[in-house]
Amino acid sequence: MALKYSRQRQVIRDYLMSTKEHPTAETVYAHVRKKYPNISLGTVYRNLSLLAELGDIRRLRMGDGVDRFDADTSAHYHVVCTECGGVSDLKMEPINRITELADRNYPGRIEGHITYFYGVCAGCCGKNREKRA
Amino acid sequence: MALKYSRQRQVIRDYLMSTKEHPTAETVYAHVRKKYPNISLGTVYRNLSLLAELGDIRRLRMGDGVDRFDADTSAHYHVVCTECGGVSDLKMEPINRITELADRNYPGRIEGHITYFYGVCAGCCGKNREKRA
DNA sequence: GATAAAAACAGTAATCATTACTGATTTGAG
DNA sequence: CTCAAATCAGTAATGATTACTGTTTTTATC
Numbered sequence: 001m002a003l004k005y006s007r008q009r010q011v012i013r014d015y016l017m018s019t020k021e022h023p024t025a026e027t028v029y030a031h032v033r034k035k036y037p038n039i040s041l042g043t044v045y046r047n048l049s050l051l052a053e054l055g056d057i058r059r060l061r062m063g064d065g066v067d068r069f070d071a072d073t074s075a076h077y078h079v080v081c082t083e084c085g086g087v088s089d090l091k092m093e094p095i096n097r098i099t100e101l102a103d104r105n106y107p108g109r110i111e112g113h114i115t116y117f118y119g120v121c122a123g124c125c126g127k128n129r130e131k132r133a
Numbered sequence: 134m135a136l137k138y139s140r141q142r143q144v145i146r147d148y149l150m151s152t153k154e155h156p157t158a159e160t161v162y163a164h165v166r167k168k169y170p171n172i173s174l175g176t177v178y179r180n181l182s183l184l185a186e187l188g189d190i191r192r193l194r195m196g197d198g199v200d201r202f203d204a205d206t207s208a209h210y211h212v213v214c215t216e217c218g219g220v221s222d223l224k225m226e227p228i229n230r231i232t233e234l235a236d237r238n239y240p241g242r243i244e245g246h247i248t249y250f251y252g253v254c255a256g257c258c259g260k261n262r263e264k265r266a
Numbered sequence: 267g268a269t270a271a272a273a274a275c276a277g278t279a280a281t282c283a284t285t286a287c288t289g290a291t292t293t294g295a296g
Numbered sequence: 297c298t299c300a301a302a303t304c305a306g307t308a309a310t311g312a313t314t315a316c317t318g319t320t321t322t323t324a325t326c
Contacts, residue, residue, distance in 0.1 A: 004273045004322050025313080040276045045313065047274095061196035063247065065283085066312070079239060092238045095231055102250050105225045106212060110252035114196065117235050119243035137293050137302050158283080173305045178284065180303095198312085199283070 009047045011036050016057055016071040022078070022087040024066050062087060062116060081121035088121050142180045144169050149190055149204040155211070155220040157199050195220060195249060214254035221254050 015031050016023070023031070029044045048069050052059040060068040062080050068087055070078075077090040095115075103110040148164050149156070156164070162177045181202050185192040193201040195213050201220055203211075210223040228248075236243040 002273080006274055006321075008275070038276075040278095042277075042314080043275060049314090063194035063196060065198055077235065079235075079241070079243060081241070082244070088241075090235055090239050090243075092235060095234070098228055098231065098248070099250070101228075102210065102212075102223055102225060103252075106223050106250075106252070107255035108212070108214070108221075108253050108258050110212060110223075110250050111215070112252070113248055113250045115231070115246055115248040117232070117239075117243050117246045119236075119239070119245070120241050122240035125241050135302080139292075139303055141304070171305075173307095175285080175306075176304060182285090 008032075008036065008039050008043050009051075011039070012044060012047045013051060013056070013071070016069055019071075020089065022060060022068040022070050024068050026066075028069065060087065060116075061114075077115060077117060079117045079119055079121065081124055082118055083120055083124040086121055086123075090117060141165075141169065141172055141176050142184075144172070145177060145180045146184060146189070146204070149202060152204075153222065155193060155201040155203050157201050159199075161202065193220065193249075194247075210248060210250060212250045212252055212254065214257055215251055216253055216257040219254055219256075223250060 011032050012028060015028060015035075019031075021027070025041070025045050025048055028048065029039070029041050032039055032044065048057070048059070048067075051057045052069070055073065056071075058070045058073050060070055060078060062068060062078070072089070075094045077092055077094075078087050079090050080087050099110060099113050102113065144165050145161060148161060148168075152164075154160070158174070158178050158181055161181065162172070162174050165172055165177065181190070181192070181200075184190045185202070188206065189204075191203040191206050193203055193211060195201060195211070205222070208227045210225055210227075211220050212223050213220050232243060232246050235246065
């Protein structure tokens with residue numbers, strides 16, 4: 001067995017399981033520190049990467065140069081809010097048709113797709129309604 | 134008129150128009166230097182960002198932390214090759230249905246989607262066939 | 267429970283893409 | 297031609313992430 005148990009890794013994983021916020025490494029660090037005050041930021045990065053490689057968590061690249069992490073590894077899409085910048089889940093079965101469709105239009109071989117949506121999240125929609133009223 | 138013509142900007146734009154390679158800023162810099170040896174990397178970044186803001190070119194964020202640029206601003210998708218890392222065009226009309234579909238499954242408002250595909254490009258497929266033979 | 271090698275850690279330095287700054291040069295409207 | 301605005305070259309700064317180093321934890325084996 002190569003992998004060893006560590007409190008730090010467990011705390012990181014626990015925090016990620018407890019939130020739907022798709023936090024960045026920095027955010028994970030901030031929260032985990034409350035329970036484990038002298039954990040290192042490097043440890044957070046190392047473990048998030050390790051867990052992602054093992055497939056225990058998902059790394060989300062939303063294109064803004066800051067990675068986010070998600071303990072929910074089931075197939076689902078994400079929506080980034082153009083107002084608050086938050087990332088929320090979109091419960092929708094993966095549209096494999098578009099991979100097949102793409103493959104028919106491509107001289108090479110297409111194996112999958114990465115999609116994220118943008119728009120305004122429920123919370124920000126509500127806020128806007130208040131402002132207009 | 135706020136915008137002024139500059140040789141540097143023109144050379145950058147010309148190079149981008151001449152290639153289908155979706156180069157990174159660094160690659161643009163390397164090529165543009167041949168024609169304009171003492172151009173600054175900062176100038177390349179500044180102009181690529183400016184042209185992208187004006188809508189003259191497109192900035193492609195493929196999730197690996199390195200931006201690429203495309204002079205073809207028409208609606209089309211991109212494929213990143215998992216073997217050579219290259220990015221190629223996929224001529225396929227945008228599937229707006231998935232935005233609508235997503236919107237029906239989301240409590241907020243969804244305005245668009247960003248999708249890229251991954252697989253093996255035509256060039257690398259060919260190479261593999263040779264190796265197997 | 268003791269022990270020792272492997273794994274992991276904390277803290278810090280390094281990397282890499284990108285952006286910001288500064289003083290000099292270029293552009294274009296009048 | 298002139299001059300303010302735009303742009304530049306060169307360099308420093310930023311910010312996310314990774315790598316390094318010497319110390320501490322974990323766990324298989326006794």
